[in-house]
Amino acid sequence: MYQTTYHRPASIDEAVSLFAKASDPKYLAGGHTLLPVMKQRLAAPSDVIDLAGISELIGVEASGDTLTIRAATTYYDIMTNADVKKAIPALVHLTSLLGDPAVRYRGTIGGSIANNDPAADYPAAVLALGATVKTNKRSIAADDFFKGLFTTALEDGEIITEIGFPIPERAGYAKMRHPASRFALTGVFVARIKGGDVRVAATGASQNGVMRVRAIEAALNADWSPSALDAIGISDADMIADIHGSAAYRANLVKVMAQRAIRQAG
Amino acid sequence: MSTIRLTVNGKPVSVEVEDRTLLVHLLRDHLGLTGTHVGCDTSQCGACTVHIDGRAVKSCTVLVGQANGTSITTIEGIANGDELHPMQAAFRDNHGLQCGFCTPGMIMASIDIVRRHGAGLTEDILRQELEGNICRCTGYHNIVKSVLDAAGRMTAAQAAE
Structure with missing residues (x-):
């Protein structure tokens, strides 16, 4: 690997202090985005600070109405966790569609949402479930966390410590997978929050990254069924257009994936 | 350093x-x-x-x-001295390799897949789980045959222990 200085702190405080001292540092979790990006020379951090060895950042807890997943918990450990399976099975399904088995052993939920790739899966779940992102400094509501392409509310040096998911009444996720990269051509997470409100988030679709889909939320609030979306048209105004699909194709996928996600949620 | x-x-x-x-x-x-x-x-x-x-x-x-x-x-x-691991033996017996470049990775990934799924491993699950390993010679038919054969040998060996 190209020149960089590797650090493996044992605590969050140590990680923050290493970050403050370095000239151009990056945090490393599973490394399955950062290391490929470094190989391509799209990033050349002076220091990489590995968060995966910090035991307080790993683990899952369910208590009352909240499922808490600590940030450096790997995809594999999330999808095989009994509390996650029981509380939010849609999260297990989403995780099983992510990358491949070897990647799922390394990737972490905190790494995924801190990176906020516009086609990543976890941002859709975090936003649709109305989760709270906790950091070493504060709590950030999902609606305030994602700020567009590869951009979040995180400040320089701030570390995500855990994500608190309100346990929904029902939830589902459906994704049109890119067959080579396994990223979402479009993925939609639907959730009926306890108390009745519906929240829907789409990833891989918009040029501005993960987004709420208000038209679908309104229709599902009135009638929680796939057919409630039959007459809905999604605007292709800000949709991604590339060799894999046009803006209109992705706009249609938002609707179709939402319908499949509702079927899955039941 | x-x-x-x-x-x-x-x-x-x-x-x-x-x-x-x-x-x-x-x-x-x-x-x-x-x-x-x-x-x-x-x-x-x-x-x-x-x-x-x-x-x-x-x-x-x-x-x-x-x-x-x-x-x-x-x-x-993974071999036990001169005795091949059951996954290696199954790849040989089922012509699970052609040029052999992908084979070490296929075998290491497959041992893990069999460990996780045990007797519940089906062809459908296996084809999905092998998606992170690419073979450019043969396609995957004989690789899948090899792993399923090995899975039988490995679970039989576990049951005998």
Whole structure:
């Protein structure tokens, strides 16, 4: 690997202090985005600070109405966790569609949402479930966390410590997978929050990254069924257009994936 | 330079190396274990798959600093002396390889798949789980045949223990 200085702190405080001292540092979790990006020379951090060895950042807890997943918990450990399976099975399904088995052993939920790739899966779940992102400094509501392409509310040096998911009444996720990269051509997470409100988030679709889909939320609030979306048209105004699909194709996928996600949620 | 301590194929290893070195380079260039291949170098093809603490991961996308203190198993470490691992034997018996470049990664990934699914492993599950390992010779038919054959041998051996 190209020149960089590797650090493996044992605590969050140590990680923050290493970050403050370095000239151009990056945090490393599973490394399955950062290391490929470094190989391509799209990033050349002076220091990489590995968060995966910090035991307080790993683990899952369910208590009352909240499922808490600590940030450096790997995809594999999330999808095989009994509390996650029981509380939010849609999260297990989403995780099983992510990358491949070897990647799922390394990737972490905190790494995924801190990176906020516009086609990543976890941002859709975090936003649709109305989760709270906790950091070493504060709590950030999902609606305030994602700020567009590869951009979040995180400040320089701030570390995500855990994500608190309100346990929904029902939830589902459906994704049109890119067959080579396994990223979402479009993925939609639907959730009926306890108390009745519906929240829907789409990833891989918009040029501005993960987004709420208000038209679908309104229709599902009135009638929680796939057919409630039959007459809905999604605007292709800000949709991604590339060799894999046009803006209109992705706009249609938002609707179709939402319908499949509702079927899955039941 | 850092001192990296690992267990590799059951033996303790201590190497002076930059901790930003990729694990696959440590295995191949420093320890001479060239059975682990570098294919795409972008964590897509799976030719570099090894086990870290029993989990099959892509060693082209792990820094040795991240692996410090772990136990690594490579393709060189799975046979019992001259007796091939059941997965290796099944690949040979079922013509599961042609050029052989992807084979070490296929075998390391497949051992992990069989370990996780045991007797519940079906062809459908296997084809999905092998998606992180790419073969450019044969397609996958004989590879799938090999792994299912090995799964039978491995679960039978476990049951006999």
